[in-house]
Amino acid sequence: MTDMFAKVSCVLAAAFMLSAFVPQPDDKPKGIEHVIVIGVDGLSPDGIKKAETPNIDKMVANGAVKWNVRTVLTSASSQNWASMIMGAGPEQHGIIDNDWELNKHTLPPIAQEADGRFPTIFSILHKARPQAEIGTVYHWGGFGRLFQKNAVNYxxxxSTEDSTATDFIQYIKKKKPVLGFVHFDHVDHAGHHDGHGTKVYYESVTKADSLIGKILAAVNDAGIAEKTLVILWADHGGIGKGHGGATPQEAEIAGVFYGAGVKKGYAIQQQVYTYDLAATIAFALGVEQPYAWTGRPVKPVFKGLDEPRNLWLGEKP
Incomplete structure (x- = not known):
């Protein structure tokens, strides 16, 4: 009996030691030291698919994509940009429309930092890693009111997409940020002025693609391409000359993941929501997200990680 007990103990001990060296599903993705987020206001999946977009096409072919990421409602800018960086929806962060201001709103956040804002990916990264370089460059001034100013270095x-891109490119090359976030607004302008699905709108998407190509080149020139995760995101799509409604054309965007640690040519199966962006950035950089966030990391974009075991895609009639 003693010999049998000893053998069982040895087997269990060996199994425990082996499991300790097997990567666990919740491990931080390997090799990611920088995250660059390219946000394009008003960029619809239709725009990407129908315009000339060689750089985005390259990202999709060599990365992972979800063509129907669901926005929050209403499908307008402030609440969606906020949800992207805050890891939660309007019900949590309280930014419900474009009239929101820090000192003028009706719904307080369910949790807030000292400045009154809901925690953002910028603030939680800054608190976890105070020395990390974090920067934002944005075309739409309204984006600047959504995050904690003491959480960013830059x-x-x-006022233009070109000057925005030029400055962001210089910032990448000079500072090599741990997290860099750029916002372009000209595609949304084209959607409002000429209409989604028009020649002018598609031309604006092609212009965005050219700027994306320059940003990707800057990441390479900075010598950090092999350690950088690049994410392309949008706040909403549109119909005609507007957006804000609850339709797929307005409330679905494309999410593209490219670079370090990302599977190549992968179509994401799990449901993805716009507030999952912040959660995915936190996961990629190994930072614990606040309990107040409702977003979940899009883990299957990363090598070695699978779709959720309980994934349910619905039933066919």
């Missing part, structure tokens, strides 16, 4: 607003 905070710039420019």
């Amino acid at each position: 905070d710039k607003h420019f």
Whole structure:
């Protein structure tokens, strides 16, 4: 009996030691030291598919994509940009429309930092890693009111998409940020002025693609391409000359993941929501997200990680 007990103990001990060296599903993705987020206001999946977009096509072919990421409602800018960086929806962060201001709103956040804002990916990364370089460059001034100013090292607003891209490119090359976030607004302008699905709108998407190509080149020139996760995101799509409604054309966007640690040519199966962006960035950089966030990391985009075991895609009639 003693010999049998000893053998069982040895087997269990060996199994425990072996499991300790087997990567666990919740491990941080390997090799990611930088995250660059390219946000394009008003960029619809239709725009990507129908316009000339060689750089985005390259990202999709060599990365992972979800063509129907669901936005929050209403499908307008402030609440969706906020949800992207805050890891939760309007019900949690309280930004319900474009009239929101820090000192003028009706719904307080369910949890807030000292400045009154809901925690963002910028603030939680800054608290976890105070020395990390974090920067934002944005075309739409309204984006700047959504995040904690003391959480970023670099905070710039420019009036054109070209000046925005130029400055962000210089920032990448000079500072090699742990997290860099750029916002472009000209595609949304084209949607409002000429209409979604028009020649002018598709031309604006092609212009965005050219700027994305320059940003990807900057990441390479900075010598950090092999350690950088690049994410392309949008706040909403549109119908005609507007957006804000609850239709797929307005409330679905494309999410593209490219670069370090990402599977190539992968179509994401799990449901993805716009507030999952912040959760995925936190996961990629190994930072614990606040309990107040409702977003979940899009783990299957990363090598070695699978779709959720309980994934349910619905039933066919």
